[in-house]
Amino acid sequence: MDCIQAQALISEALDHQPVDAALLEEAKSHCRTCESCTLFVRALNVIQRAPLPAPPADLTDRIMAVVRAEAAATEQAGDTLSEEVATAEALAGALTEGSAAPTDSATATIQAATEAARNKIAEKSAKRITVTPAPAARSQNWAWAAGVAAVLILAVVGGSLGLLNSLNSKTATESTGDVVYNIAPESVTSAAPESALSATGAQGGEFGAAAKSTTSTVLFVTYGGAVYRQAGGTRTSRGDLASSGSVSTSFDAQTPFAMHDVFTSSAEPDVIYIANGTNNYERFELVTRSYQGKTYVLNSNAIDTFGGWPGLPSGIPAPAAPDGSPVFLTDGTDATGVTVYRRTGADARLGIAIAPNTATSDPAAGNPNWTWWVEKQ
Amino acid sequence: MPPLNTDDAALLAAAKDGDLDAFEALVRAHSGAVYAHALRFFGDVGAAEDVAQEVWIKVYRSLSTFDERARFSTWLYRITRNACLDAVRAGKRRPVPIEVVDTIPVPGDLADQVALTASVEAAMTALQPEDRDAFSAVALFGLTYIEAGEQLGVPAGTVKSRVFRARRSLAHVLDLTAGGA
Secondary structure (H helix, E strand, C coil): CCHHHHHHHHHHHHCCCCCCHHHHHHHHHHHHHCHHHHHHHHHHHHHHHCCCCCCCCCHHHHHHHHHHHHHHHHHHHHHHHHHHHHHHHHHHHHHHHHCCCCCHHHHHHHHHHHHHHHHHHHHHHHHHHHCCCCHHHHHHHHHHHHHHHHHHHHHHHHHHCCCHHHCCHHHHHHHHHHHHHHCCHHHHHCCCCHHHHHHHCHHHCCCCHHHHCCCCCCCEEEECCEEEEECCCCECCCCCCEEEEEEEECCCCCCCCEEEEEEEECCEEEEEEEECCCCCEEEEEECEEEECCEEEEEECCCCCCCCCCCCCCCCCCCCCCCCCCCCEEEEEECCCCCEEEEECCCCHHHCEEECCCCCCCCCCCCCCCCEEEEECC | CCCCCHHHHHHHHHHHCCCHHHHHHHHHHHHHHHHHHHHHHHCCHHHHHHHHHHHHHHHHHHHHHCCCCCCHHHHHHHHHHHHHHHHHHCCCCCCCCCCCCCCEECCCCCCCHHHHHHHHHHHHCCCCHHHHHHHHHHHHCCCCHHHHHHHHCCCHHHHHHHHHHHHHHHHHHEEHHHCCC
């Protein structure tokens, strides 16, 4: 056994890899009698004994302060929505009482729907007190609650316009049926795979059936949380490209997603090249937008279906309403007139959101999902 | 750093249920590896702190998507590595340049842990980035060669070679003649 073999075996054993016991013993024996291997083993001993560089004592506290603030903001957003539903309930009650001649059945139906909503809210609130749901579950809860609120508000508006009087018992019951349908347990708790959500665009909280069937004609990938889009300019040789990591994607609808090597070029800081498996390197550009003189980078969860659109990162709940509430508030408009949103309770420095279905000239380019953009430093 | 143990699994499950104390325990248990990886990547304390903070916020935001069949350490390594690369791509930070290092003296007194750490960390700057990356995955985060290979997009044998090359480089740079070791 030579020095390299002996040292390699010892290195493997240090990493808890399975090595042949007899060979390892031979390697140790070699190292005891070989000066350079003795030095190697002593160096490994030094490396093993050296403590890791210690992070600042308050780093964990700072991290937890941010995490706790985010958790509180998310919780507060959920509570705000509950209050809105309660308001809708109160309005429904007040308006039906004040309407000229509501039918008994319509009133009873709305009251039943209100009671059902109240019970469901109470049930959800109780759960939230004992076990804080994961962010994705919360967003589903909010979507459900918003659905209830929307139906109640529609009923209220309908009543105030005198339409309520024209509802016969059957129609009112169908409205109630809609509520029940929206809050069916399976719709609240169903754990659709994220891939399916991405494919349908449901993750971003889009509104309208057309958006749900849309797939992107541009290939997007998420790399390090940032979104890149295929931009043409395939390289046929690696040249000066430097290996940077890997990304899961597919270059056509028929090929399953697989890991592909990612490369970067110092000449193109906002570009990555992805090896496409045929010795070519596909060029992808970082997706950015400008707002108030700053550049923002599109962030997204992993895009794991061919033709999938970028969606909101997992920590950002989907809004329950087209105006972005309760997750987002309007922050302003950009130079092209697109409305820009920020997180409720935060400012745009932490990121901005764009509503679904922007014009094709926009960097969000017709995306049926809400999108989230983080300031580029 | 030890790989995921049953404590990690329990803490993860509790954190996914919204228990922030459990999440904090996870942060305290693993922040050393995250910080060390970032510090070796950037060679800058401020950058390492920023990235470490960003990593843990990403972990928190992504808890619901974590597949518990995977190991937490593998997931954490991926997020940490991506956060470092992302910071460079976004133009926020620059990776530490590779230093041409002749030798780094090792303190005679190995009990002087501050000096020992300083020597080893100085030696780390001599490593090629891909060797340091593989060494970090295996030695800091406790990944197997196969797991590290999956994360780095290279075969397990390549990881083994890179880790070994990193150790030989470190052994070559560390000057043990001052005694102690």
